[in-house]
Amino acid sequence: MSEPIIELQEVFKTFGRIVALNGVSAEIIQGEFFSLLGPSGCGKTTLLRAIAGFEDPDSGNIRIDGRDMTGVEANRRPTNMVFQNYAIFPHMTVAGNVGFGLTRKKLGTTETMRLIDEALRMVSLEGFQERDARTLSGGQKQRVALARALILRPKVLLLDEPLSALDRKLREQMQSELRNLQRAVGITFVLVTHDQEEALTMSDRVAIMFDGSIVQISTPEELYTAPANLQVAEFIGSMNFLRATVGRATSQGTEVEVEGLGKLIMASESVKPHSAGDNVSAGIRPEMLTVLFDEEAGTARVAEGQIADRSYYGDMTYYAVRLEGTEQTVTVSMRNTANRPILPLGSRVRINWNADSIVLF
């Protein structure tokens, strides 16, 4: 199960003076849903196109299913792609599009028709065979593009920002459909996206890319809770950063002095590689901070502050709290429940935190 289907070794690609891929190495495992996540221009689409065979790396090696892909044209690779704008052939029917790649295989009409029916059923487009491709909506085009690629049973399905052109509702629906489809067919999916939420909800593993390099490859949970560096932490979700100084190691752990929160004891494991005396940045997610309401009083770790700003999202409220005795402001997100009032601006509050969720950079 954990066989790598794609192995990338030191893949370099430049366009003129722009370095699109700066020595990318990674392994994508057979049967997983793998995402390439990063801001626009980070090289994720170039990497996908290099796997598909549309870009030749300047150096480095791409192996798919154990075979070196150097010099192998896109039409000979065991990959198929779903394009960002779907690239549906406008002069053909839905069946013509879905069966496009089968023509080469010379399967005979009955078999071809059967496979097309099956592929369309898979993407819930039964009965669309004779529809003119131009009359389809965006969501339907997306399904046709999926069926057209999956009908060839590729080893790897490559998806280039497939959901970015859809509206929010449809996008959320397609996210879970894509996930289910991937589980059903068992084919390795490699998805390129700039949308962190999309990458986190759909993927088994996520590779995060900046400036042509992969910075971290991990499960969505790990990416969120243990970002490899400041850049990843800033890109994924939102995080508060507080100035901190590493103190001495004790038997319980390492002391860390965090501005506004006071002296904490952190597990020595999570303080590494910093050592005593280092000035660091302590990152903590808004949901790991809690505004204490009266009935929840009496915890040891508490900081005082004043609500400087407030954003109400219906299910959640985000408070910007200025910490006592500092210029530091932290964002605290609170789930709105029946017995929690929405606090007015200027309220004095006490906040509490979970020291295990603090990450030092």
Place this chain on the structure above:
Amino acid sequence: MMRGGFRFLTAYVAAYLLFLYAPVLLLPIFAFNDSRVVAFPLQGFTLDWFRLLLETEPLHAATRNSLIVASVAAFLSTAMGLCAARAATRHSFAGKKGIMGLIMVPLVLPEIIVGVSLLVVILQAGFNLNLWSIILGHVLICTPFCTVILSTAFSNLDRNLEEAAIDLGETKLTTFRRVILPLVMPGIMASILIAFTISLDEFIIAFFLSGTETTLPVYIWSQLRFPARLPSVMALGTVLLAISLILLVSAEYLRRRASDRSAAANAGGNF
């Protein structure tokens, strides 16, 4: 002040259109006029001049020549335009702007210069003047038009469609046949029709480069020396006018359909 300006502009447009189209309208009027003299007042309705066209043997030969020249020239210049347009829209290479510019130069080059220089070259090279020399000249002046029309068709084409076809296992050649050609076909038809129309009524180059066999416009010019034949020339002109109009309207129709098609192909992400 505004009203006066507006009235002046209306009058200007009316005069302009009259100047532009009145002479053309005179053609069909006199083609049906029952008189050898081309002058008002009109003498009555007749189809004699059209009948005379059917009986004039050299006219038929010239018509046949013109159709041959126009068909071959249209086909060749479209084929060349296709290559140029494809190169211009898909590839970047050294000196691309210069080369594309040189292809377009015949658009602005006086035809008389093209005609005279080709005549000199052909005679110096020891070739005879025949229909092929006319075709050569016509390909030269039609290719820029074909290149422009086909470049539009190609640039409206979504590049991802080609990559999608290759991704699905097609080669470059079969991709061209299965995806690109069908999508630019209306553009190709428009290009053929435009080139055909240009070649059909081109006079100066044909006049310089024709040997013993001439095309229709050259034949018409030769007939103008005989005033008695003027009404039948007008009948001929009427026929040509009708054909040209039909060709141009169909070419424009096809061109618009081509851009609709690629526009539909590009509208990938709507709801």
